[in-house]
Amino acid sequence: MNRINTLFGIQYPLVQAGMIWCSGWELASAVSNAGGLGLIGAGSMYPDILRQQLQKCREATDKPFGVNIPLLYPEVEKLMELVLEFRVPIVFTSAGNPKTWTPKLKDAGIRVVHVVSSSTFARKAEEAGCDAVVAEGFEAGGHNGREETTTMCLIPLVSRAVGIPVIAAGGIGSGRAMLAAMVLGAEGVQVGSRFVATEESSAHQAFKKQVIQAKEGDTLLTLKELTPVRLLRNPFFDEVMEAYRRGADREELAALLGRGRAKKGMFEGDLESGELEIGQVSAGIRDIIPAAEVVRQMLAEFRSAKASLDESGFSF
């Protein structure tokens, strides 16, 4: 028995991260149909867009799917109303206090998972009544914790700190990494970057192509004075570095970032002036494939890595 499979009613404990601008109904339904858990990333959607997305996702799959909602979203109540109206069975929350919404969602029979970057926040999520936590390491794309704890170090610490199941995120784009995360104490994995480079991802084609060309060292965690975020190097990223070199303060950085950078980069494909959020694991991603193929490949590699442990020289 795997507690994550049971909790969500899914076949494989493989969650597709609900990422802004990249994960709409097409990606979420494809992953759910393939036996994982697809999440609609509502953080980049107006409420009426989320309504359309939920309708289409419901039509596209009869499997469980979920929605990721950043709790700092300005009109978070409207998103939550839609979740309740559509009886979405699973909600992942991030970037905010899990106490605010978890009890209300739980009362409606919804499974609630909160994304954390430390044991301290994991314990708070457990106390708030969450059913599981996503523990996300430093290598993950997009917004990230201030402690900079990597997946390798974070998963054992969080698994020890809480009794609810832990879903590992950050650096997981292959079956080997999935197995490694579970060896470290996770009971499931959340995969972001690998699903950005899929046919069903709503990321702009130009951004997808950039992702599969990324090399080691091409992403860095930056803008730590605002909210730490892992970005792919591009001319906008260079502007940020230049601002640091001239000693820019918090206000200047915020002004430079401005608004709409993420949409511009990831959704509209402006690789020059847009913000491109992706994880370190992009250095190992080389093709744009269907989401179901990602699930199939990861599970196949997971099984063969597990089987080869027994035949390997690891017996001492």
Added chain:
Amino acid sequence: MNRINTLFGIQYPLVQAGMIWCSGWELASAVSNAGGLGLIGAGSMYPDILRQQLQKCREATDKPFGVNIPLLYPEVEKLMELVLEFRVPIVFTSAGNPKTWTPKLKDAGIRVVHVVSSSTFARKAEEAGCDAVVAEGFEAGGHNGREETTTMCLIPLVSRAVGIPVIAAGGIGSGRAMLAAMVLGAEGVQVGSRFVATEESSAHQAFKKQVIQAKEGDTLLTLKELTPVRLLRNPFFDEVMEAYRRGADREELAALLGRGRAKKGMFEGDLESGELEIGQVSAGIRDIIPAAEVVRQMLAEFRSAKASLDESGFSF
């Protein structure tokens, strides 16, 4: 068969990192006697000190042991002469070009391993004739790569890039992490921080006590303009942060760091003004125990983690 065991003639593919100020003959011989590979960290030793250390280590164990030599060490020739004179069977090199010394050491029948932080450097080490590489992730203590690639992301990339065996380092202080690293493609692990907090480590007792009290987020990679180094937060670390806030340039940072900070902190136990190098994994280390007990515990946990994979719910 495990290629690392065969290469070094050891029982377990568990290498104790050759760390400055922390790993003298007592630690190295204890680890080698316990079935792992102990390394003397020569980076903090004058040549005559290394001579004494080699003599004592030879007396304390008849098992293979090695020496870690940073190639940027000012009198590196003198250290290498001692290695040849004492017929040390294994040399780990770091911080420099592996082409310079690898052929000479290999000609003398010495096994040579180079420490890298990227696939590019791993390939260069292989081309230089190294027998293996240590691939060290962002979470590791002390000096670190500029790419900031974490162990979870680095090991699969390096394993794919080279044909020689890969030893994983960074974030590995438990048997679970050891197994995870091997699932990711490593054939052995190098463990640093966990061995700092041992009875045989030459670290100052005050530093050891600080290590076992470290929590998540208590270490950060800093001084990136000089050489990136992961330090434990302390008053000296705060001074560095303060220098950054006032926009200090490279020269000011170098002046602030000065000379002898690492010795002061780690060897002399000056927790206020010394530099304390330790990895993120310190957040999971809670006791100071004999080095042989570290080896025993890690292997026991490795075996049980491996066995429990078969009984677990990971069959899908």
